[in-house]
Amino acid sequence: MTTPAGLDGLAPPETDSLVAQLRDQGWCLVPGVMPEDEIPLVHDLILAEERAQAQARGESWTRTSNGSTDTTRYQRVSKAAAIVARLGAHASFVADDRVLGAVRRLLGEYVRVSSDFGIVTLPGAERGFWHCDWPYNQTVAAHIPQPYGDMVMHLSALFMVTDFTEENGGTLLVPGSHRRPGNPTGDNDELAATPQSGELQVTGRRGSAILFDARLWHAVAPNTSDQTRVALAVRYAPWWLNLEVRRPGSTDARLVEELMDGRANSAPLLTAAQFEALPAVLRPMYENWVEQP
Numbered sequence: 001m002t003t004p005a006g007l008d009g010l011a012p013p014e015t016d017s018l019v020a021q022l023r024d025q026g027w028c029l030v031p032g033v034m035p036e037d038e039i040p041l042v043h044d045l046i047l048a049e050e051r052a053q054a055q056a057r058g059e060s061w062t063r064t065s066n067g068s069t070d071t072t073r074y075q076r077v078s079k080a081a082a083i084v085a086r087l088g089a090h091a092s093f094v095a096d097d098r099v100l101g102a103v104r105r106l107l108g109e110y111v112r113v114s115s116d117f118g119i120v121t122l123p124g125a126e127r128g129f130w131h132c133d134w135p136y137n138q139t140v141a142a143h144i145p146q147p148y149g150d151m152v153m154h155l156s157a158l159f160m161v162t163d164f165t166e167e168n169g170g171t172l173l174v175p176g177s178h179r180r181p182g183n184p185t186g187d188n189d190e191l192a193a194t195p196q197s198g199e200l201q202v203t204g205r206r207g208s209a210i211l212f213d214a215r216l217w218h219a220v221a222p223n224t225s226d227q228t229r230v231a232l233a234v235r236y237a238p239w240w241l242n243l244e245v246r247r248p249g250s251t252d253a254r255l256v257e258e259l260m261d262g263r264a265n266s267a268p269l270l271t272a273a274q275f276e277a278l279p280a281v282l283r284p285m286y287e288n289w290v291e292q293p
Contacts, residue, residue: 046120082116
């Protein structure tokens with residue numbers, strides 16, 4: 001793993017190339033981001049948290065998981081929130097110099113994490129709906145209405161905790177779709193379920209990261225293997241994007257849920273102890289999520 005951006009103030013030489021790919025295609029692949037010796041720790045933590053959180057909340061279907069109302073299929077794709085807070089000192093890769101260098105070039109020097117969560121795709125998972133991430137997902141109450149403008153304001157990263165292969169469901173995406181004025185989460189089920197011209201499946205070795213514009217159309221791919229695919233999603237926001245709509249108990253979150261159609265989309269808060277355990281480079285990116293005394 002390379003040095004986290006911000007420690008020496010210099011962006012790595014790959015930054016120009018990664019930014020160009022993000023602007024043109026809407027995504028890029030960054031290899032070797034996660035330390036190889038720490039990947040098993042991340043893997044086991046995500047699986048343990050997914051089991052614990054699934055039991056705590058009970059299984060319920062969400063439309064963007066796989067596009068099915070069959071709960072047995074939904075259970076093939078599940079999430080576990082707030083993984084980075086539990087990784088503590090082992091989470092430095094979230095600020096990898098290549099990833100954060102590209103993020104800062106597009107969003108500005110002060111960026112924050114809007115959410116992070118583990119994704120577990122079990123054998124038998126089927127192809128899902130095309131969707132975009134928050135704040136463009138139209139099924140979420142706090143969303144930017146369509147058509148939205150051509151401006152980068154949120155970036156998503158998928159850290160590959162296991163290899164992404166064609167068999168185990170490496171993520172599907174549509175290059176260039178971030179330039180479109182909308183996405184299929186806006187009540188267009190037929191389009192959401194339709195294969196797209198030029199779509200591709202991203203494969204890569206564990207430890208790599210897919211970085212993409214949150215507007216980019218992407219979908220769960222079928223897992224036809226006998227192996228569970230595990231990923232860590234981290235989303236990066238500029239300082240000016242209102243994250244209060246995702247803060248549990250905030251005035252903005254309450255009013256959005258009362259006045260706008262769609263589901264809630266809150267992000268868990270960190271305890272003071274969890275915050276202090278994070279690497280110094282990550283603290284400015286998570287300070288807005290710390291519980292208030």
